[in-house]
Amino acid sequence: MGCRVAALVENVRAKAVAVVGAQWGDEGKGKVVDYLASSFDFTARYAGGHNAGHTVIFNNHRYILQLVPSGILRPGKKAVIGAGAVVDPAALVGELENLKRSGVDVRGRLFLSNRAHVIFPYHREVDQAAEAARGEAKIGTTSRGIGPAYEDKMARRGIRICDLLEPECFRLKLERMISEKNAICTAAYGHPLETAGLFEQYLELAAHIRGLVADTAVLLNHALDRGESVLFEGAQGTMLDIDHGTYPYVTSSNAISGGAASGLGVPPTRLTGVVGVTKAYTTRVGSGPFPTEMPDLDAQAVRARGKEFGAVTGRPRRCGWLDLVVLRYAKMLNGIDSLVVTKLDVFDEQPEIKVCLGYRHKGQTISEMPPDVETLAQIEPEYKTLPGWKKPTPGIRDVRDLPVAARDYLSFISDRLQVEVGMISTGPERDSTIIPRGSKLAAWL
Numbered sequence: 001m002g003c004r005v006a007a008l009v010e011n012v013r014a015k016a017v018a019v020v021g022a023q024w025g026d027e028g029k030g031k032v033v034d035y036l037a038s039s040f041d042f043t044a045r046y047a048g049g050h051n052a053g054h055t056v057i058f059n060n061h062r063y064i065l066q067l068v069p070s071g072i073l074r075p076g077k078k079a080v081i082g083a084g085a086v087v088d089p090a091a092l093v094g095e096l097e098n099l100k101r102s103g104v105d106v107r108g109r110l111f112l113s114n115r116a117h118v119i120f121p122y123h124r125e126v127d128q129a130a131e132a133a134r135g136e137a138k139i140g141t142t143s144r145g146i147g148p149a150y151e152d153k154m155a156r157r158g159i160r161i162c163d164l165l166e167p168e169c170f171r172l173k174l175e176r177m178i179s180e181k182n183a184i185c186t187a188a189y190g191h192p193l194e195t196a197g198l199f200e201q202y203l204e205l206a207a208h209i210r211g212l213v214a215d216t217a218v219l220l221n222h223a224l225d226r227g228e229s230v231l232f233e234g235a236q237g238t239m240l241d242i243d244h245g246t247y248p249y250v251t252s253s254n255a256i257s258g259g260a261a262s263g264l265g266v267p268p269t270r271l272t273g274v275v276g277v278t279k280a281y282t283t284r285v286g287s288g289p290f291p292t293e294m295p296d297l298d299a300q301a302v303r304a305r306g307k308e309f310g311a312v313t314g315r316p317r318r319c320g321w322l323d324l325v326v327l328r329y330a331k332m333l334n335g336i337d338s339l340v341v342t343k344l345d346v347f348d349e350q351p352e353i354k355v356c357l358g359y360r361h362k363g364q365t366i367s368e369m370p371p372d373v374e375t376l377a378q379i380e381p382e383y384k385t386l387p388g389w390k391k392p393t394p395g396i397r398d399v400r401d402l403p404v405a406a407r408d409y410l411s412f413i414s415d416r417l418q419v420e421v422g423m424i425s426t427g428p429e430r431d432s433t434i435i436p437r438g439s440k441l442a443a444w445l
């Protein structure tokens with residue numbers, strides 16, 4: 001009897017799959033989420049803010065999504081921005097206007113958590129001032145005020161979306177906040193913040209987003225109860241995670257799959273799968289150690305072929321070889337069931353490809369990711385060199401049609417990490433995608 005009940009419960013467990021960046025962000029999550037989203041009822045963002053830039057290309061149109069989940073581009077599908085995100089209402093309104101101009105109607109399909117924290121202009125100012133004060137040691141943030149907004153949240157003085165909707169309550173909280181910030185700013189920088197007109201400006205923005213606001217934890221849990229499926233869209237990447245990344249050169253939220261549960265209020269037991277996204281190589285924007293960073297000439301070639309410039313900031317991305325130590329760490333932290341390898345085509349001209357198998361530090365082999373950036377900066381990567389394939393891969397739809405050396409490269413990654421490669425991307429468009437048959441990922445489509 002007990003067994004039969006357990007089997008019934010298992011039968012109704014709705015599909016709930018997280019897509020996470022396995023490196024330092026910009027792995028191609030937007031493309032992967034857009035591809036998978038047609039097979040899910042909801043796409044939900046759980047962390048970060050408009051520091052993210054997720055690119056989706058189809059029908060010759062390039063969409064860059066920052067806060068709005070990429071699944072919104074699939075007609076009729078629903079999307080959620082959860083409590084774990086930080087929201088700049090002006091950025092959100094701008095993004096919604098861009099979507100509208102591109103013919104994407106979000107009405108009745110996009111839901112914003114009433115518990116998400118709000119980014120104000122003073123967060124941006126503090127972000128920039130803190131970076132300037134750090135000088136050479138700056139993090140290289142996106143200057144969007146993300147860190148300072150999360151600081152206020154954790155210090156329990158943040159203002160949330162639900163506050164914006166109640167003008168009197170909002171006025172009171174904002175006044176309190178401004179007087180506290182001004183005291184700090186005057187002491188630190190010798191001048192108060194520029195806050196004239198802030199209350200009125202944010203009330204006007206609130207009017208634009210009021211219709212989106214919902215209790216999104218209730219919405220998602222009830223949807224899962226009814227058997228509807230949810231795709232969790234990660235932003236940033238594992239190595240930028242506040243707890244497990246290359247601290248302090250990280251973002252200020254939990255980018256790993258665990259963040260999906262806390263950021264959306266969906267219990268971890270409801271998660272049915274995790275997809276990790278990696279490029280065929282590695283990139284990172286901003287400062288911080290990068291053990292497999294390529295020499296300038298190689299990096300320039302990869303940057304040019306892979307168009308490795310920030311989707312939002314336009315900053316050139318630093319380029320490096322694939323780092324299996326990072327991916328092994330990402331597999332463990334996220335519980336990756338299926339790995340997506342993007343940008344394989346960027347290596348189509350590459351004569352030889354290096355892969356980092358392990359780390360050495362002061363002559364010793366290190367088997368786990370060091371916790372401190374000082375050690376990481378002194379790492380000597382141990383490489384294996386594999387042959388390139390020197391043939392074009394875009395347009396290939398079956399893994400058996402890939403050049404042998406490309407297949408060998410993918411098998412090498414899969415064998416070393418003991419995880420399937422469930423999707424291969426050979427171009428930015430939707431149709432430059434290969435799904436090997438029989439994979440776990442194929443079963444989620």
Ligand code: GDP
Binds near residue numbers: 025307342
């Ligand atoms: P995200 O932040 O993880 O969503 O990634 P970004 O959108 O910031 O950066 C990935 C970039 O690579 C975008 O410009 C994509 O259009 C592009 N891209 C994604 N997959 C592929 C691929 O397989 N090949 C090539 N050449 N470009 C890709």
Ligand code: IMO
Binds near residue numbers: 143
């Ligand atoms: P997606 O979702 C790549 C990096 C910044 C900086 C550090 C801290 O597109 O993959 P922040 O503004 O968050 O305080 O900056 O994190 N960073 C990203 N790098 N992709 C992202 O998002 C990023 N979001 C933040 O460059 O090094």
Ligand code: MG
Binds near residue numbers: 025052054
């Ligand atoms: Mg990006």
